[in-house]
Each structure stands twice: as structure tokens, then as C-alpha cells.
Amino acid sequence: MRAVLALLACVALPACGLSPMYAGGASAGVAQGIAAVDIPAIQGRGGWLVKNALEARLGVARNGNRQTPPQYRLDVRLDDSLEALGVLNDDTISRERRILRARYQLIDLATGAVLLDATAGSDAGIDVVSSEYATIAAEQKALENLAVDVADRMATQIAVTLRARAAPQP
Template structure:
């Protein structure tokens, strides 16, 4: 059953575990501070995802920098007859760039986003808690999307370097 899959060109993203080129590339991405509570949450989620490959090793010198700008908004969706809001939508969007620190080249310039619906209830505390929980979940989701795109970019860069090395050796 594995033989047909190998022929289709599909390969695991992190083939080789923590020693793979992608995992090592993720481990050397620096994520500078991002303003605001939403920025703190996204940065924490990014560092958790990117740093997984770096666990158990000493400090590494960053090779890439990830610049992130966030847009967090809350909008009313459901408005009742008495003009009270019954449902909100929280939207978190990130514009990010992955920069090679050695060359200054922008390797990736992309956006990621996610949104969540929130029921507005009579308890203000419960509504605020739901808004905060939604932000925490959105931060993890956006960080996951960003990490996947970064991993794909690094994998493609690794493949390009391998092809260049092979053609240079011939």
C-alpha cells in the first residue's frame, strides 16, 4: 500500500523529524514582539509551534525573522428589534513576512485569518469571557495557518537548494 503513495510525489512535511530541513528551519525563525493582547497571543502560539523543533537544544541563532501585523475586529451580526446585539463575529487577520536575515530577502509575504461567532447573552461577564476565549482560539488557528505556510516555503527553498546543488555537481 505504501508503494503507490511513494510514486505520487507526496512526502511528509516533517520527514526526518526534528533533524529535517523544515523542522530546523522553523526552529531558527525569530518572532519579534507583536503589539496588543492579540499580538501576545499570536506570538506565543507561533513560538510554541515553531519552537517544537528546537526543544532539547540550546539557543540557536535566528536565520529568519517573521514580521506580523494584526487586525482584530469585533462586529455585530444579529440585532434584535430593540436594537440589542444578539450575536457577534470576531475576526483576526494577520499580514506577515518571512525575511532571510542573511540576505534581507522576503521569502514569504502572505495573510492568514480566521473568525468566530459569539452569542451575546444577558450576562456581560459571560459575553466578555466568550470574546476572550474566541480571541485565544483564533490566535492559535491563525498561528497554525502561518506555520504551515512558513513550513511549505522553507521546504520549497530546501528543494530548490538541493536541485541547485545536484545540477552544480553534474
């Protein structure tokens, strides 16, 4: 009985319209599109972290060792802020919130068309302790983690956009 249900599920899956994002490996349209994304420098330490995380996530070659000529450019503007959340009776801060937001556009270099105009963001809570060094280290670690999270969100949306663009039109 289980084998019959598993077989029916396998037969029904293609009918629902789901298909693997990267079907076809490196020769797939999505993979080729992702490899052709140019990521210019992004301002600030957070920008440097986001750019590195994006390059790692998208598999974009660094230092000009690109195998695919760029077809797209990803313009990114970051907003990095720290907010005091917990304020004690003596006006000292006990908790902070670090927020990293990115506004980004994927631009087709051939036509200048904006293919994707979106935002991605994430935030993290930080305990402010008596050691200033520990607090600064926690703030920096939060920025590193947020940069990876924001880059992952951006990379997913870019892949979805390029997949829709590479899909054959009916």
C-alpha cells in the same frame, strides 16, 4: 488479494511525489529552518496570544534560550475586530462576530529577501447574553481560540515555504 493491493499502493506512493514534511526529524532542513525563525513582539493582547501560539507551534525557544541562531524573521501585523451581526428591534445586539486576520512576512536575515508574504485569518461567532461578564468572557475566549487557529495556519505555510527552500534544486 488485499495484501497485493496494499503492496501496490505502497510502491505507487513514492512515485506520486509525496514525501513527509518533517522527514529526518530534528536534523531535517525544515526542522532546522523552523528553529531558526525569530518572532518579534506583536502588538496587543491578540498579538501576544498569536506570538505564544506560534512559538509553541514552531518549537521556537523563548527568553533567549535559543540553540539555533536566527536566520529568518517573521513580521506579523494583526487586525482584530468585532462586528455586530444580530440586531434586535430595540437596537440591542444579540450576536457578534470576532475576526482575527494576520498579514505576515518571512524575511531571510542574511539577504533581506522576503521569502513569504501572506495572510491568515479566522473568525468566530459570539452570542451576546444579558450578562456582560459572560459576553466579555466569550469574546476573550474567542480571541484565544482564533489566535491558535491563525498561528497554526501561519506555521503550516512557513513550514511549506522552508521545505521548498530546503529542497535540493534539480
